Amino acid sequence: MIFEYSQKTLDLMQRLNAFMDAHIYPNERRFFEEVAAGDRWQPTRLIEELKDKARAAGLWNLFLPDSEYGAGLTNLEYAPLCEIMGRVIWAPEVFNCSAPDTGNMEVLVRYGTPEQKERWLKPLLEGRIRSAFAMTEPDVASSDATNIACSIRREGDEYVINGRKWWISGANDPRCQLFIVMGKTDPNHPDRHKQQSMILVPRDTPGVNILRHLPVFGYDDAPHGHAEIVFDHVRVPASNILLGEGRGFEIAQGRLGPGRIHHCMRLIGLAERTLEKMCKRALARVAFGKPVAAQTVTLERIAESRILIDSARLLTLKAAHMMDTVGNKAAAKEIAMIKVAAPNMACQVIDWAIQAHGGGGVTDDFGLAYAYAQARTLRLADGPDEVHRNAIGKLELARYVSKEAVQAYLSGSRGTRT
Structure with missing residues (x-):
């Protein structure tokens, strides 16, 4: 294995480093000052301003490998770019390369229907909305994902979701419009790894209740944050299921x-x-x-x-x-x-x-x-x-x-x- 960066990657590294020098490092203090100055859970002006600059510089959606939607970089080509962005904790969002949106976009690219991609993937790729991934639960040892107890039950043309989730990163951000929720559609399936499914839940669906934000060592990570959420008889169309029942793992x-x-x-x-x-x-x-x-x-x-x-x-x-x-x-x-x-x-x-x-x-x-x-x-x-x-x-x-x-x-x- 020869880890020699391609010329495409080297060019992007040079441009990305120049962007970091010009726009990210000089604004580190400003970011935290903006967060502290008002409603901590509102998006900062700084990030939105820098997103426009990153788009204009061609430094946008670099993370999607072998995809018509991203820069077409391999994982190996993306690695040094992701490392550069990681030097400042809030920087990846500027380039639309931050978690959990990157993972959720990959899910939609790989497993989403054309309708799901049009409704959710497109605005995520454009950076107009954000998303969250709801998997971990407070009442079970979620390190064993087969323990997940959130119920996803089919009723006619809908699924009804009931459960409690926490450490849902990004859920406090008002731009977060979509939850990808993992739960059990068939708790009695003999194969414990086919009991779970994933489903798309719009944030504004009745019954989605954000209880609180969860600090990490005292840091609230605003305006991104991490939330505890209760899904209380949340109803979504059956077409919101991803890939089909039992495909969650x-x-x-x-x-x-x-x-x-x-x-x-x-x-x-x-x-x-x-x-x-x-x-x-x-x-x-x-x-x-x-x-x-x-x-x-x-x-x-x-x-x-x-x-x-x-x-x-x-x-x-x-x-x-x-x-x-x-x-x-x-x-x-x-x-x-x-x-x-x-x-x-x-x-x-x-x-x-x-x-x-x-x-x-x-x-x-x-x-x-x-x-x-x-x-x-x-x-x-x-x-x-x-x-x-x-x-x-x-x-x-x-x-x-x-x-x-x-x-x-x-x-x-x-x-x-x-």
């Missing part, structure tokens, strides 16, 4: 693979920016008669940070390459590996940077505390570390025995082993 796997790798790409950019801050701070401060950068422990942390970041980047590029060449399913182990490696790497690098900044590191002055909150959350989002590690371990064991033998062994039935 199939859709989830198609959605979460790209979503997971995008999170990792962005985290690498965030960690890279954090290392820059750590180095500059360590060079500028003096303690015990010499620069902090000259202290051996600081040098070791800087070196380890570089090793960790570059290792995570290479693993991410390998996963992207496999997704492009053999498909998401065949790349499942590599996707799981980066989903563990990248958030843990970012948490460690940010923690060391906080330490190098002293008391300033835990304030909002340097953006490190907020960065840590984001990175730590991603050890849970899109599947916790433990689930991914289990999957990696099983896939590794399956190199030596069949998958069925691995499952039997781990469930307590020893069976025949080789």
Whole structure:
């Protein structure tokens, strides 16, 4: 594998870096000032202004691989661009490349009907509306998605939805007009992975009740936010079902693979920016008669940070390459590996940077505390570390025995082993 960026990617990287220098970095403070100045849940003028500039610069919808709707970049070509955007937490929205909209747009591209694409995909691609993905539930261990209890029941030409969801990112934003909801259409199906379905629910449907926003380590992430929602006898047309009943897990796997790798790409950019801050701070401060950068422990942390970041980047590029060449399913182990490696790497690098900044590191002055909150959350989002590690371990064991033998062994039935 040769991770040599195409000329198309190199050109886009140059243009994207120039845009970040001209419009994103100089406005970091303005973004948070706008959020704090009024109704925190209203879109900022800054983001809307910069969206127009990004469109005009041809830096729009870069995330969709092999699609008539996006820039046509492969996952490998998109990786360094996503990393650059990830250097500033709010920047991806400027380019219409932010979660959860990217994953939802991919769902609609892959599985949506022409009518669903016209109603929902088109305005999402144009950045006129936003969306949310409602999967996690507070009353069950959602790390095992077969536990999901939200009911999606067919009644004539409609489905009736009842359930409670939380950590629904983006639901507080008034631009959020669509929920993709995962629930059970057939709770008695003998195959637990065919009990679930996904359905499109317009935000303004009667019975959709947003209870509260959920802060992360005290940050409300306004105007994006994360919500707890009750679906109380919500009725939508039967045509809103995605792909058909019992296809929820199939859709989830198609959605979460790209979503997971995008999170990792962005985290690498965030960690890279954090290392820059750590180095500059360590060079500028003096303690015990010499620069902090000259202290051996600081040098070791800087070196380890570089090793960790570059290792995570290479693993991410390998996963992207496999997704492009053999498909998401065949790349499942590599996707799981980066989903563990990248958030843990970012948490460690940010923690060391906080330490190098002293008391300033835990304030909002340097953006490190907020960065840590984001990175730590991603050890849970899109599947916790433990689930991914289990999957990696099983896939590794399956190199030596069949998958069925691995499952039997781990469930307590020893069976025949080789």
